[in-house]
Amino acid sequence: MRRMLQRCGPLALAISLGLTSAAWAQTTAEQQSYQQRMRLLFERLDRNNDQRLQRQEVQGQRYLERHFDRLDSRQRGYLGPDDLTRNDPSRAVRFFQQADRNADGVIDRREAEAFAWLRRHFGQADRNGDGRVDPAELQGLAERRRASSSTSPP
Secondary structure, eight states: HHHHHHHHHHHHHHHHHHHHGGGGOOOOOHHHHHHHHHHHHHHHTTTTTTOOOOGGGTOOOHHHHHHHHHHHHHHSSSBBBHHHHHOHHHHHHHHHHHHOOOSSSEEEEEHHHOOOOHHHHHHOOOTOOSSEEEHHHHHHHHHHHHHHHHHHOO
């Protein structure tokens, strides 16, 4: 794992964690922090300050190189700041599909082991105690976390 992180670099780690983490359960503060990091990254990579990341500007950033076309969902030939920071509802669906390795529509404890956040919060997500988390339970956990973070004093 360490070798992979060294090869891919911190950019790939930050983006991949942000895009594949349990997007369902990000608190507002976590979302804002992630978006701020992505804005700073964008500014650092935008060498000519034109508010566009061309393919040549992302060279050496493996994640962005590999996913450039997917991130450029409007097929403009460049990435804008919003392409790295937008809240993509399909991220949560992709996360669930990725975690549900046997595609049975639920995530069991064994499947959750591959995702640190889900492993830590599995008991909270599994509201009916059946040892499995379905999409509604995961969404419910996300909503409860968001509600509790918005009522907490700053």
